[in-house]
Amino acid sequence: MNATLLAVAHGTRDPAGVRTVRALLDEVRRLRPGLRVRLAWLGLVEPSVPQALASLSGPVVAVPLLLASGYHVRSDLPALLAAADPGTVRVTPALGPSPLLADALASRLAEAGRPPNASPVVLAATGSSDPRARADTTESARLLSTHLNAPVTASFASGEGPTPAEAIAAWHSSGHPDVSLATHLLAPGHFAHTLTNTPARWTSSPLGTHPSVAELVLRRYDEAAVLHTEANGPAWAR
Numbered sequence: 001m002n003a004t005l006l007a008v009a010h011g012t013r014d015p016a017g018v019r020t021v022r023a024l025l026d027e028v029r030r031l032r033p034g035l036r037v038r039l040a041w042l043g044l045v046e047p048s049v050p051q052a053l054a055s056l057s058g059p060v061v062a063v064p065l066l067l068a069s070g071y072h073v074r075s076d077l078p079a080l081l082a083a084a085d086p087g088t089v090r091v092t093p094a095l096g097p098s099p100l101l102a103d104a105l106a107s108r109l110a111e112a113g114r115p116p117n118a119s120p121v122v123l124a125a126t127g128s129s130d131p132r133a134r135a136d137t138t139e140s141a142r143l144l145s146t147h148l149n150a151p152v153t154a155s156f157a158s159g160e161g162p163t164p165a166e167a168i169a170a171w172h173s174s175g176h177p178d179v180s181l182a183t184h185l186l187a188p189g190h191f192a193h194t195l196t197n198t199p200a201r202w203t204s205s206p207l208g209t210h211p212s213v214a215e216l217v218l219r220r221y222d223e224a225a226v227l228h229t230e231a232n233g234p235a236w237a238r
Contacts, residue, residue: 003059003090004036005221006052008077010066011044012189018045020187020208021065027214035221042076049080053089060089061224063217065186067096067140068125070133092220095186095213097136102143104212105182108204109148114180118150120171122200124164125184126191127156134161137184144182152182157191165198172199180204186213 005028009021022039029037040052040062053060062081064073073094081089095101109121123141128134138154145152155167162170164181171179181200185192185207192206207213 002035003061003221003225004038004056005217006038006040006049006056006060006062007217008040008042008049008062008064008066009045009186011041012187013044014187014189017187017189020206023209024065024186024214024217027209027211028217031211031214032218042080049077053081058088061221062089062091063220063224064092064094065217066094067101067184067186068128068133068136069094070128070130090224092224094136095216095220096184097139097143098216099143099147100212100216100219101140101207102147104207104210105140105144105184105204106147107210107212108207109180109182109202112180112202112204114202114204118148119178119180120176121145121148121150121152121180121182122164122167122171123152123154123182123184124195124198125154125156127158127161129159134159140184157194164195164200168198168200177201183207 007025012018025037025039038052040047040049064077066073077091123144125137141152141154153167155162155164168179178201181195181198181203183192183195183204183206187206187208195203
């Protein structure tokens with residue numbers, strides 16, 4: 001029996017953010033016809049993770065729609081899954097860092113008008129007090145730098161490290177007037193709206209329904225399904 005892909009999103013009060021996440025899963029379904037794809041939220045929107053699990057039967061692969069491995073991935077989600085049978089539910093790593101996200105970020109920057117040159121980029125993430133999440137964001141900046149062949153600085157809206165505005169100002173002060181801001185967010189929301197007010201020359205939109213993001217969701221699912229099959233026999237054979 002094929003495992004259900006349970007996508008777990010952060011949650012937002014922004015209706016556009018909810019629509020974007022749902023549209024991303026429509027893209028996942030388009031790429032993999034016949035795969036059962038369901039959505040749950042960590043907060044603010046229903047169904048919650050326990051509600052979604054109660055409606056499902058058979059094996060489940062929970063894919064966090066999060067771009068770094070912070071407390072939501074390492075603590076909150078496992079706590080919500082604690083009552084589930086560990087033999088039927090498997091949780092994948094976060095989506096990022098990944099070269100596929102770098103591809104999507106580069107595409108969004110091009111859509112925003114950034115020319116294909118070596119001008120600097122600031123990668124703007126929400127931030128976390130979890131050092132592993134911050135390390136993931138730094139690695140995402142490195143992957144984007146390699147993809148663009150341009151310098152990329154990681155920035156954070158909260159916690160330690162430069163804010164997006166501070167990172168942009170640092171590039172300006174070092175003689176680089178044309179700085180791009182890469183929005184390291186999955187969907188619209190409060191933080192995405194604040195990024196439109198920075199002094200960046202070009203600001204990308206959230207990753208949203210970019211095909212590389214949908215492909216990455218399926219890659220995380222496939223990796224977990226294969227590992228579970230190897231450990232538990234053919235029950236999850238695909």
